[in-house]
Amino acid sequence: MQVNLFDFWPRILEATHETLLMVSIALVLATLIGLPLGVALVVTRDNGLMENKIVFNVLNGVVNIFRSIPFIILLVAILPLTRLLVGTSIGTAAATVPLVLFSGPYIARLIESSLLDVNKGVIEAAQSMGATNWQIIYRVLLPEALSTIALNLTIASIGLVGASAMAGFVGGGGLGDLAISYGYQRFETDIMIVTVILLIIIVQAFQAVGNYLSKKLRRL
């Protein structure tokens, strides 16, 4: 039985809303985890500002472990944690928890590489002026890397759009879910095409915003 695309429109709008909600909430929460983690990875490494082998190795290991788990497995494996955190294991909110855990460590790595790109000489100059380590982090490292961080978070957010398509497994909804359950599994080709076009538009928009922000943040 074919679904009339016109009648189906409200469902598509709802799915778009779900996707944007999942991605943006997950992005914010994952950045809250990934940013301090990325900073910690940079400052505790060899020759870092607060070199600490034990802390670095633990954080590095944890990030690697999370980065190794395929999203679909993570999604199922942490169901008890999800239930504990949001009270339910199905729905959009429930899908956000694994998205955060999936992209937090990824963002940590992106932040780490952005911060490592900051000119070592500028850090040395700040030290020679009597800056504390914290001052170097928030007055040198972060502002100098901000433009690169914006680009890297754009990459992360587009990754989240992709990962959110699998949220259907826990009834998370969203455009990806719609494309799979209607377009792929029920051969509703026109719905699949519409959802994919919407996903393309979302990704294009994210990238455009990311590029714009990155350019703006180059000069503070």
Added chain:
Amino acid sequence: MINFKNVSKVYEHEGEELVAVNQVNLQVERGEIFGVIGFSGAGKSTLVRLVNQLEKPTDGEVLVDGQDVSSLSAKELRGMRRKISMIFQHFNLLESKTVYHNVAFPLILSGEPKDEIKKRVEEILDFVGLKDRANYYTDQLSGGQKQRVGIARALATSPDILLCDEATSALDPETTQSILELLRRIRDEYNVTILMITHEMNVVKDVCDRVAVMEDGEVIEQGSIFDLFTNPKHQTTHKFIQSVMKDDIPQSILKGIEENNHPRHIYRVTFLREHAGEPVFSRIAKRFNVEVNILYGQILEIQETPFGNLIVELQGEDSEIVKAVHYIEETVSVERVMASAS
């Protein structure tokens, strides 16, 4: 002002020891411009970083104003660093911030009030000649302007000491001169003690009062710039001097010394200090029956004193030439150039 006492810095890398600075003794006086010259890898970068403790010595002590800097607590060290500024070869400015913010940076770090920062930054930008560039970003500036921002930033906290780490090595000769001129003004107007490291002899020659030559982590020679130029004791020092003043005799002249089995009278005349201005050659030409032919030479100005040497040929009767040479010897140093001189 700055006193190195038997200072050594040894790095350990995978079980191997690398001696970057070896038993260095140096004393830099207040208000002087002291240069440390050496080829790359000589340890001068490490040496200058021992003063503000970006590197910690493994042996000996570095005294700044009588205070052993390696014994300071982290907090005391930060206070001390505000009095010891540093400028860098690659400027090391914040690329995301304006010129104004870069210069204000050390004052922001120490939590100065905004209006005082503004007053100070404007004053310093005016001093380095970048008043109209306050709102530019560093990628809109030339190399020389970037170093001026670096210098302005270093001066913002009114330091007693300015450390210069190859500050002109990334600049063209003309810009180098203008930056050196600025450094001299800083010393003269603010009485800042300057310790600079460089591999360029012309930088040392133009601006330093005293200089130390470093090689393999050791200070092999030190003294006033003039003494070093006129009487270098070490081979490496001589090499550095030759980089700005050719004092070896060209092959073409050495070849022509024996002409028809008859030795020509070729002399090297070295001018020092006050005698450099004397018209020695025109005098001997008048007084004795000799002619003077200048073959080769160079006169430099070191600390506003001319110094140099000339290779001249004296032509005439042997007896007259002997008398003329004696006359020259009374005022300047002279030696006969032999074919075996090389």
